[in-house]
Amino acid sequence: MTISRIFIGIIDYPGALQSAVQGLREMFVAANRICVQQNLNIAFDIEIYNVEQVATFSNKTFLKDKQQSNSLHVVILPPCLEGEYYICPDQHLKAWLLEQRSQGVILCSVCAGAFILAACGLLDHRPATTHWGLTERFNKTYPKVHLDSNKILINDTDLMTAGGLMAWLDLGLELVAQFTQARIMRLLGKYLIVDTGSREQRYYRSFVPALNHGDQAVLTVQHHLQVNFAKNISMRDLAALSCLGERTFLRRFVKATELKPSQYLQQLRIQKACDRIESSHDSVELIATKVGYEDVSAFRKVFIKTMGLTPREFRHRFAH
Structure with missing residues (x-):
């Protein structure tokens, strides 16, 4: 043989x-x-x-x-x-x-x-x-x-x-x-x-944003978003917080984080949602609200696009 x-x-x-x-x-x-x-x-x-x-x-x-x-x-x-x-x-x-x-x-x-x-x-x-x-x-x-x-x-x-x-x-x-x-x-x-x-x-995947880029104005905005991610935040608000013009702020934020502010906020919100799904028994609807999404359907679509799973599938796979 x-x-x-x-x-x-x-x-x-x-x-x-x-x-x-x-x-x-x-x-x-x-x-x-x-x-x-x-x-x-x-x-x-x-x-x-x-x-x-x-x-x-x-x-x-x-x-x-x-x-x-x-x-x-x-x-x-x-x-x-x-x-x-x-x-x-x-x-x-x-x-x-x-x-x-x-x-x-x-x-x-x-x-x-x-x-x-x-x-x-x-x-x-x-x-x-x-x-x-x-x-x-x-x-x-x-x-x-x-x-x-x-x-x-x-x-x-x-x-x-x-x-x-x-x-x-x-x-x-x-x-x-x-x-x-x-x-x-x-x-x-x-x-x-x-x-x-x-x-x-x-x-x-976990969203772990870069904080060692050396741009203090962008870092100030990142720290602000970490606390206020669930609030309605505009580009104008973030630029004002950084004490920069909107175009300059956008350019420097993308250079430091490789994400636009809207993308960064979305990633941060989904990460916060993942943390809540894994550590609590809150409903998907409640979690969506807590991380800044008024429209649960929109939250689910973004979650699936980012994580490749529905919130329910994610909970079933990772929640203890």
Whole structure:
């Protein structure tokens, strides 16, 4: 019986989340057991390599033993827990990743790993995702990438990117489904007790506005909005509070926060609504009023657009 082997390399770069590095390996080991149980002649062969090892590898192959060498099918850049290696990755790693891609290897990243792919120029004009908390930095550093941090996973054929720190689970399941069968992936999810249903990263997003931009006039307005978000506030009011003309205030506010005042206020109100939904038993109607929406229908539409869930679905998923 011939076994079709899928060779996957996991790059353990400095600061990589070790639970993801080892968790991915163990996930594929579990997938192998299920394949055996289901009489499917496919097996994942996993190797973990650090950056120093990558610098010594042949560009085209990984040596599996003295008699045989096999090209990789997939390379995974896991999430980062500490440090900033991903911001300025090693030149040897970047060159090797580019060579692997030229050989048809699928390159994958999780969370901050997307920065490494982007540093290689591989994500330019391509859809990608990363952790929502890294969105601002990513967009400033790599403006050519079509970043959608609402998504937990984007499979763009030869490039796969996953969002949050724990999105390595989503990536692993996607790879198992792609190289075996969807039913194997679902069986693996049941075995691991992991949800294999569709979800989005924005379900978990929190609005954390930048406060360290150095513009005191804008900061004064931000502090005011934090307290008075439920009130009717006009652009004229905010400009007056900042002691700036309306056009100047708008320009400086957008520069500091990357949002228009109306967008900022909307994000702040939805975040306050999420906090209330999670921590209280108040009705959706009451919460809408408390965060500044007189029209409950309008509140629901904005909430769904922002969070990807209805207020009721959000409560069901996150409220204790």
